[in-house]
Amino acid sequence: MVNTNTVIGFVGTGVMGKSMAANLQKAGYSINVYTRTKAKADDLIKDGAAWKTTVKELTNDSDVIITMVGYPSDVEEVYFGSNGILENAKQGSFVIDMTTSKPSLAVKIYEAAKEKNIHALDAPVSGGDIGAKNGTLAIMIGGEQEAYDSLLPIFQVMGENIILQGKAGAGQYTKLVNQIAIASNMIGVSEAIAFARKAGLNPEKVLDSISTGAAASYSLSKLAPRMLKEDFAPGFYVKHFIKDMTIALESAKELGLSTPGLELSLNLYKELAEKGEEDSGTQALIKLFEQ
Structure with a gap:
């Protein structure tokens, strides 16, 4: 079960991801961060986030991994391959892709994660930079009820309108x-x-x-x-x-x-x-x- 001792890895700290990660920090969670341009994570690091030099390192050191990247190709890159999230996540851990991406890719991640006893949700958001800063995002989720229930405290830090829409891909x-x-x-x-x-x-x-x-x-x-x-x-x-x-x-x-x-x-x-x-x-x- 998720609690304040849960370590969250956050991949992607752009316009919205940076504020979402900051809100998790303010809520008391320990944060690991990785982004292609380290300078984008400077404020988070100054506030106590641990910088990880690779996605693999971040994944090894986190209980929940959240991705908020740019394009489906970026999602593919961070989740798959020998240095990706799914190859390096702990059994029983959680992965949440909050990028707006392809429904078919969300299903692919879910199925690959399930084979490794990893719980995956697709959870894209709406609300822009203002919603991200204020923690008032609408979060649209696809995946299993049990994983949703476990991660709800984390979602409630980042958003207000949080709905499990259905099985994997439904959020997208x-x-x-x-x-x-x-x-x-x-x-x-x-x-x-x-x-x-x-x-x-x-x-x-x-x-x-x-x-x-x-x-x-x-x-x-x-x-x-x-x-x-x-x-x-x-x-x-x-x-x-x-x-x-x-x-x-x-x-x-x-x-x-x-x-x-x-x-x-x-x-x-x-x-x-x-x-x-x-x-x-x-x-x-x-x-x-x-x-």
């Missing part, structure tokens, strides 16, 4: 549902702001009027104000949203589902990335509508 499918919903919404928010400005309205006042009505959404209340301030720092990278939407589109096609809104949003974000905005936050989409 749920996150893709989330991204599909956001995709068209971001177009609507960008168009709405561009329209308000073109009509000579005060966009801040417009947001005050519409953000609590039927148009309300996270994108409208949290990202639209950043658009108005021309604050395009990444709470969530354009390049990672493109990755998520690509996975969602591939999955939709596998399911025989047409998703025209998703396709349009993906094409617009690819255009935005081609203009040099791949490392900007997703709110930079407004730039395409106000050129």
Whole structure:
């Protein structure tokens, strides 16, 4: 059973992972960290986290391993192979992939882990940099009930809306549902702001009027104000949203589902990335509508 003596290994300390790991530290857990760029983990190390030079070393020294990396290829790299997590994790330990990745890869990890008596969950999140800092993320989980129950105290440090959605891969499918919903919404928010400005309205006042009505959404209340301030720092990278939407589109096609809104949003974000905005936050989409 997980308790404050449980040692957590955290792989990936980017925009969101860094805050998630910091919250676990504040909750009293001992943390091991590994990331490709050590400087990204400096604050965690200063606060007492132990730096590990390889994924293998981190895995050997941890009871629970959490991964929050960039792409499915990164997930493959850290989980498989002689130096990967699954080859080096202790029997009975837990692995949690919180990256937004492919449902099929989540199932692959689960099945490989089960053969080694390792408990695996896929647990992607939503809420951006703000949710990660505040410990208010939505966490969508796939895997076995017993593993979920054991790890719930850890999830409760990082998030508030925590739901076991089903068997392995269900967490990833749920996150893709989330991204599909956001995709068209971001177009609507960008168009709405561009329209308000073109009509000579005060966009801040417009947001005050519409953000609590039927148009309300996270994108409208949290990202639209950043658009108005021309604050395009990444709470969530354009390049990672493109990755998520690509996975969602591939999955939709596998399911025989047409998703025209998703396709349009993906094409617009690819255009935005081609203009040099791949490392900007997703709110930079407004730039395409106000050129």
